Amino acid sequence: MKRHTGKAIEKVAMAISGMVPTVTGWANTRDVKPGDHLLSESGIPVPVLSVDTYESESPCYELTFRDGTRLVGSKDHFWPVREYNGKYCDTVATSERLAQVGVTFKRALTTGRTKAVKGDVSRWRTRATPALVLPEAHIPMPPYLLGYWLGDGDSDGPRITISDDDLPHLERQCEASGARIVSRQRTHGKTFRVRFDLGERASSLNALRELGVLHRKHIPAEVFRSSDVQRRQTLQGIVDSDGYIETGTNRVEICFTSDVLARDTTELIRTLGLYPRVSVGDATLNGRTLGKRYRIVFTAYDTDHVSRLPRKAERLKPRGKAVPYSRVRTITAIAEVEPTIVTRIRVSNSGSTYLAGEGLVPVCDYS
Template identity: 30%
Template sequence: VADGEHRWPVWDFTNDRPAARTLTTAEMAGRVVIGAKGKRRRYAIDCCDPVDMPDQDLILHPYVLGLWLGDGSSIMNHISVHEEDAEVVEHLRACGVEAEFRLPKWRKGRIANVVIDPTFRMRRENGASFSDCFRSRLTERLRQLDVLDNKHIPLGYMRASRWQRLELVRGLMDSDGTISPDGKRCEFSNADRGLIDAMVELLRSLGYKPAVYKGKARRKVFGCEGRVHESAEYWRISWTAYAEEPMFRLSRKRARMRSIENGRPWRSRRRRIVDIRPVSSVP
């Protein structure tokens, strides 16, 4: 809710070239839509600048957490990746964790397996003998963050510095993200609505303009016996980003990103005002 006299720095698209103006809410009311068919939005405002906060003391590198949240096993230290993405091991090691790239016999299609911080033996509390169990350092950290079998983005990561939030996004995008062949749109897909909402908040805090679309569950029939499989509903986030601030670490995805010089930042970095509605004044 904004007062009628609130002054807005806007872009006026009455002519071919938008003009920068400062108008009140009352001055824009009733003139939001223009054009013969009434489909053009006259005014736009710039997207917010990225929110910058101090670095947080995080127990797990945000890129590692993002990669695991996207395509990692919810209860262990395994992550599914494309067989062409063996380079992810180097990115993980650069983030301070050990990783192994595997092509197990049980894999399906072109899926490979990455194990982060392979298990190591733990001594008993009295130090007398080795324990029979094995633990992964990554699993221990995930348990401390309360995300093991409870995938979500912890608040400390949501309120981290700009570069830490960007690394978190890159981890999520390297796992569950993609980019269109022409490099115009980045997309992130997931069936967890909570993770989708958190990703939208992250992107907005970085100055982007994400749009969310809901995908329908799909029904597939397999084999001669006609086994039926129904996939879960999912959501897709779409937004525009440029190579100057890449959304990926993986080279095959990063290579598709185009420079801002070849894009249209005046559209991707602005929000159109679609309506202004009067409401009762509240003290």
């Protein structure tokens, strides 16, 4: 193999190609520098010790994960995974070994109390993705109110459409954060359009303008790298305004007609250690197709605190002792690809683990 500079290096090293989350946003692996901070397997920022970018002379492997994340690794890149051989056990395997063994374990069918009625089992799972651990960021309005506005607000100003059943809850949340509802207008039936103000904090209109969301609803970049509390509060606002929690299943669903909001909300959910799945269909009204509908579904438990609205939050039940299937990503495909430019990154933590790809998949360097 060769360094990208053209100089030869002595040994084969693990390396990947793709995007990695940093403490300030996203970066291509080729652009990472010593001194940058990536996110570790526990979600804590860790400094980069060294970076080695080179062109692999051997074929690489592209791994596809259940959530659609794709990462390319050199044949000697190490992946911290759980392997199924009758039960799941922690191990570390190279890209080449993953490909040689394959993604499916052929399980014998059995009967009785521990019967196995499905023969093919996913062989490889990632370790659980963590919630990112980051410091509080400056967000010029309460994150919960921002999330609620993103879900059911008018894009051109500080107004929210809400049912009169939920209005008292929103008023309490505003009051607790120093904001307030300053006007309300009944639109039809049991629905109000209310205008909110941030009190002494700032003008609500200026806050939306500072966040860059007026006439262009999206989750601002500073929210993605804010504290766990701020990110969770933003998601709570989105779920309480525009989400649905199914009784008895811990299943949370959010629907958007905006691909930008759907993509941003999916990323926000991932930063909290949760696993969203996205599907796209037609948005219809009275039999007419109006555009695309983006449906986000994920599993949450009461301790995940993804909702504040009592009638929704009370539907979430406790999780069991084992790491749930909803917290990991199975490897669904491994394909050999042409040699490409890859990057070996060493970070300062035990096992040199860090997160990579849009799905925040734990990867490592044990060489």
